[in-house]
Amino acid sequence: MRTTSLSRWDVFCHVVDNFGDVGVCWRLARQLAGEYGLAVRLWVDDLAAFQRLCPGIHVDLPEQTVSGIEIRHWKDDLAGAIPGDVVVEIFACRLPEAFEAAMARRDPRPVWIDLDYLSAEAWVAGCHALPSPHPRLPLTKYFFFPGFTEATGGLLRESDLEQRRQAFTASPTAPERFLARLGVPSRAADTLSVSLFCYENAALAGLLDAWRYGSRPVRCLVPSSRRLAELERFAERRLEAGDVVRAGQLELCIVPFVPQPEYDELIWCCDLNGVRGEDSFVRAQWAARPLLWHIYPQRENAHQAKLSAFLDAYCAGLPGPAAAAMRELSLAWNGFGQITGGLWERWLASLPALRRHAEEWQGKLMRQQDLCSRLVQFCRSKL
Numbered sequence: 001m002r003t004t005s006l007s008r009w010d011v012f013c014h015v016v017d018n019f020g021d022v023g024v025c026w027r028l029a030r031q032l033a034g035e036y037g038l039a040v041r042l043w044v045d046d047l048a049a050f051q052r053l054c055p056g057i058h059v060d061l062p063e064q065t066v067s068g069i070e071i072r073h074w075k076d077d078l079a080g081a082i083p084g085d086v087v088v089e090i091f092a093c094r095l096p097e098a099f100e101a102a103m104a105r106r107d108p109r110p111v112w113i114d115l116d117y118l119s120a121e122a123w124v125a126g127c128h129a130l131p132s133p134h135p136r137l138p139l140t141k142y143f144f145f146p147g148f149t150e151a152t153g154g155l156l157r158e159s160d161l162e163q164r165r166q167a168f169t170a171s172p173t174a175p176e177r178f179l180a181r182l183g184v185p186s187r188a189a190d191t192l193s194v195s196l197f198c199y200e201n202a203a204l205a206g207l208l209d210a211w212r213y214g215s216r217p218v219r220c221l222v223p224s225s226r227r228l229a230e231l232e233r234f235a236e237r238r239l240e241a242g243d244v245v246r247a248g249q250l251e252l253c254i255v256p257f258v259p260q261p262e263y264d265e266l267i268w269c270c271d272l273n274g275v276r277g278e279d280s281f282v283r284a285q286w287a288a289r290p291l292l293w294h295i296y297p298q299r300e301n302a303h304q305a306k307l308s309a310f311l312d313a314y315c316a317g318l319p320g321p322a323a324a325a326m327r328e329l330s331l332a333w334n335g336f337g338q339i340t341g342g343l344w345e346r347w348l349a350s351l352p353a354l355r356r357h358a359e360e361w362q363g364k365l366m367r368q369q370d371l372c373s374r375l376v377q378f379c380r381s382k383l
Contacts, residue, residue: 006111006379008039008084012074014093015046019225020277020296022050023260025090027156027279028115029069031372035159041084043074052225053260082106086379088113104137111379112139118146118155118278120309125151129378144378146371148313153378155282157370161264165287168268175269182255182266183242184221191217191251192348195267196274197225198294203332204230206339212248213341216348219251221270223258271351274333288362290326290354292333307334318357322350 009032013025022044032038044050051057056066062073077096083103087110089095103110114132128145144153168174176186187193194211198204208230211218222231224241232238235245235252245252258266264283267273273284276294284291293310295303311330315323325347332339347354 005383006038006085006376009041009086009088010084010110011040011042012087012089012093012095013042013044014074014091015044015049016091019049019053020279021091022046023053023277023279024115024156026050026053026260028088028090028372028375030067031156031158032376033068035372036376039070039084041070041072043072043078045074047071047073052257055259078102083110086111086113088115088375090115091117100134100137100139104134104139109139111382112141113144113375113379114141115144115153115375116146118282119306120148120313121306122309125149128152142378142382144375148310148365150368154369154371154374155285155365156372157286157366159370161286162366165264165268168265175265178262178265179221179269182221182258184219184253184255185244185251187219187251188217191219192272193270194218194220194272194274195270196220196222197280198228198274198276199297200228201230201294201333201335203335203339204228205234207333207344208234208247208250208252210339210341210344211250214249214344214348217249217251219253221253221255221266223256223266224254225257271355285358285362285365288359290351290358292330295334297335301336303334304336307331307336314361317360319350319353321346322353322357325350326354 011025011029013022015021025042025044029040029042033040047057047059051059054066057071058064064071077098079098081099081102083099083106087103092114103112124145124147127143128147128151130143132141132143134141146153146155148155211220222228231252239254241254241256243254263280264287267284267287267289270289272290272292273287274292274294275281275284277296281293293307295307297303307330311327315326318326328337328343329339329347331337332343
């Protein structure tokens with residue numbers, strides 16, 4: 001276990017989309033504590049959302065310790081709180097003025113990090129690690145951008161992740177045992193296994209129809225989180241964990257919402273992973289499986305540039321037909337086109353190439369330094 005003189009960290013999380021924000025925060029906090037021996041205090045403003053990822057959280061406690069990490073319910077201006085050696089605000093959540101003032105009074109002042117959203121856009125490398133002086137206080141905030149190249153902050157990845165993935169996928173029984181525990185029926189050998197985690201999405205109806213009438217059976221595993229109206233319209237009834245809906249070539253299985261560490265095992269079991277937001281998006285890339293990303297929608301389609309930048313980077317190493325199929329399905333899934341049976345069949349025909357590429361892409365990213373290591377190293381450089 002490694003140690004650093006920057007031993008006390010405050011990590012702040014404002015929950016926006018239920019799971020992505022707190023998912024990133026909890027993953028980072030656990031790695032800081034578990035791999036670097038740091039004392040981490042995690043401030044979260046929505047403990048109910050946090051509890052879905054970490055069942056050990058008690059939503060009615062203002063202070064608690066879980067997995068060696070101090071959890072604080074962030075619900076006021078934090079007057080009287082003493083800042084740690086490093087303060088990390090996730091996704092530009094605004095710190096209370098009283099806490100910023102306490103940071104300015106501290107000697108030495110904390111290293112202040114704004115851990116921003118992940119993007120493959122070209123401008124990210126130029127903005128990564130830039131300082132931003134506070135307009136009134138003697139403080140400097142540093143922007144830390146996750147990314148897919150060495151010129152950025154990298155991606156969150158635990159040191160033992162690939163070892164765990166290989167052990168799980170190499171086991172002749174572990175995947176089916178895991179799925180059986182979730183109540184998932186066994187599948188025929190030619191069935192494509194898909195996990196689906198998305199926001200409300202008008203394109204879902206088209207995708208379900210493509211699977212129902214497609215040339216290959218599909219078993220779709222959907223974690224029970226929010227209610228997805230399109231799924232219930234398709235099934236013509238309310239859906240809960242444990243329900244199975246069969247229609248043509250499609251078998252739709254609603255599975256329990258699993259704690260964060262078990263999500264990796266769920267996506268390791270699948271041939272295609274539909275993911276959303278940021279945390280599950282990154283985990284799908286570490287899974288070395290083809291993926292379908294539902295990016296967080298923004299006003300005036302501002303998210304299209306971010307989606308296109310990722311597709312440009314990801315598809316660069318794909319053969320032409322497979323790159324076209326990946327791009328076309330991804331854009332249609334995000335509302336920039338229409339999902340049809342023909343589109344799905346073109347993606348399916350490219351599956352061997354997409355599988356090889358997912359493994360190559362994961363291997364390329366695995367050779368880069370992970371985000372947590374880069375962040376600790378960066379903060380040390382500011383001593």
